[in-house]
Amino acid sequence: MTQENYNYRTSPLLLRNQFDGADIWKIPLIPKAEFSEADFENLRLIGFDRTKLENNNLLERMVHFFLYDYKFERVWKSPDSDIEKLRRYRAVLSPDFSIYTEMTPVLQLYNVFRNRWCGAYFASKGMRVVPTVSWGEENTFDFCFMGIPKGSTVAVSTYMVSAHGNHADQKEFFLKGYREMMRRLEPQRIICYNEPFPEMEGNIIFVDYELSSWKYQNDDYVPSKYLPYILGEKPLPKDSGIVIKSGYIPCNPPAHKGMGSVHGGKWTPAKPDDERFVGKPGEIKQSQTGGKGGGYHRETKIGEDGRAIIERHHSVHGNPAKHTDPHDHIIDWSKGFPDLEPPINYPDGAPVFKKYGGLKTMDDMITFVPDNRSEEQRLEDNRFKTISEFKWSVQCGAEIEFVWKDKTFGIFSKLQKTPDSPIQILITQVLIDNPEATEGWYDTPDEALEYVIDGERLRDIITRVEVTDRTI
Structure with missing residues (x-):
């Protein structure tokens, strides 16, 4: 056996056996952190993807991982890479690797192990760690609460199981697991990210989802430096080596990461x-x-x-x-x-x-089907309340008509520029003689939001435009 092979076979990041676990699967125990009540006054969180080593703002927040898993996969693969950055914050929630009900049980168990291992590792580096708790159906209850001492402060999120747009909530599913968590762990406090359900019991620390979002972090959206080339606004620099690839991103938007169904709650008409x-x-x-x-x-x-x-x-x-x-x-x-x-x-x-x-x-x-709404109510129903609502509508094939500064525009979510082209999003001014001169073709809703109207990005005005028609 070569030294290289020996080092690989005995690597702690391969074996993951640094921490004791009392159960049959040796799920690591996250040490119970000590907190004062002052630690939870006006508590806000910050997403792991928004943390920066060079930014000294918002260090009074706790770091959460209620994000899509790919945004924090590196804390499992390379746990040392973010230690210096994370240890500066008030506390860190353990990574919320998803436990969707559609997952095979062995992956659900694996993600519970990863949650606790990362939490135990963070604690070993001097951080105060709050275990994040998720669950699947009842068959996960035998392992999804392991690795957490009784009487700990824990964190849950109702965001992914709450009603969103046209999706009903998954409250019954959530409460079944929540009550089992309360019975088994007897937590001292429960940090609840997003609005708690009225039936939830315990010492709940409510954390406002909106106030913990990027909107309140004084960190403006910065588009990619390559965006002018992607959008065709500038020619590629000679010998730049930049390759522009295009394709169609299929619609798969409304499932928020975490637990519950990967598809979100049952779709119901919201409007x-x-x-x-x-x-x-x-x-x-x-x-x-x-x-x-x-x-x-x-x-x-x-x-x-x-x-x-x-x-x-x-x-x-x-x-x-x-x-x-x-x-x-x-x-x-x-x-x-x-x-x-x-x-x-x-x-x-x-x-x-x-x-x-x-x-x-x-x-x-x-x-x-008569439409008995007033014109005012119809326009309000059509209006995009958030950028996320716009992106969801576009991803689902909507055809949209809106007016901005007396100009009418159309957004066509699934069109081909030529018969051989990929499916893309087209934005163009309509009801004019030469709409082709105003066309913008995009692969994703995020790119489409960079469409410019009279010097203003669509991203900056989409919640203020008058939406006269949208198909979904």
Whole structure:
């Protein structure tokens, strides 16, 4: 055996046996940290991805890992790389490696082990560590609470199991595990990241999700230095070696990391206009949109499971080069919510729109859905409240019309620039003679947010524009 092979086989980062564990799986024990009540007054957290060694602001916060796992995978693979940075903060929550209910049990167990190992390692480097607790279904209860001393301060998050947009909460699932945690661990305090459910008991320290977000960290968004080249605003420098790759990022947005279902809660219509996506099997729902020029007529076909399977738009959406009147959208539910596929155009005339299982001539299967909202309420429902809401809508195939400074723009989430091009997002001014001159083509919603209108990025104005129409 070579020395190199011996060193690899005996490496602590391979064996991960530095810490004692009393259970059959030897899950490391995170030492119980000592805190005063003052440590939790007006408590805010900071995400691991926002911590910086050169930044001395916000050191009074505790560091959390309620993030997508890829954003902190390195604390497991290379735990020493962030020690100096993390030990400066008030305390550190143990990394919340996800325990989705769809995961195979061995991966759930592995992620519990990684959570506790990293927490124990941080503690060995002099940090105060708060164990983060997550769980799956009841079959995880035999291991997901291990490695935490009774009477510890622990942390949970309700964010990923709360209602979001069109997704119902997973409260019943959460409370079942929460009550088991209370029974087994008898925690001294429970840091709750996001709004607690009313049924939660114990000494709960509520941490406001919004106030702990990047918006309140005086750290402005800084786009990549390569963005002008990616967007085609500048030619690539000669001999730069930069390679621009493009592709389509598939829609998979609403599942927040952590525990619960990977798909989030069951999709339910959050706004009146989205109610057209569910109905009676075989039904065709007819509706009229708002928008510039009086809106347009829609027909939504309901499948045998009571969910929409295809929708017809009697409009070119101000973009006749990319849409025919009418055109159809297949509706994909494979991710648990309606995802509108790219438009199916009919340059030679559209086929008859049939109900599920037959022609639409059966009057009892055709339902007109009136929109009784005031214009003010309709615009408020359409308005993007957050950038995340905009990105979710775009990722799900929305066609959007908005007005900014008396100019009307269209966002078309799934189009091809040419028949051989990948599916991309198109933003263009509409209802003008030469919309091609204003076009911007993008691979992701984040790139699309860099579209510039009269010197202002879409990212900076999207929550203030007047959204006259959006399909989801």
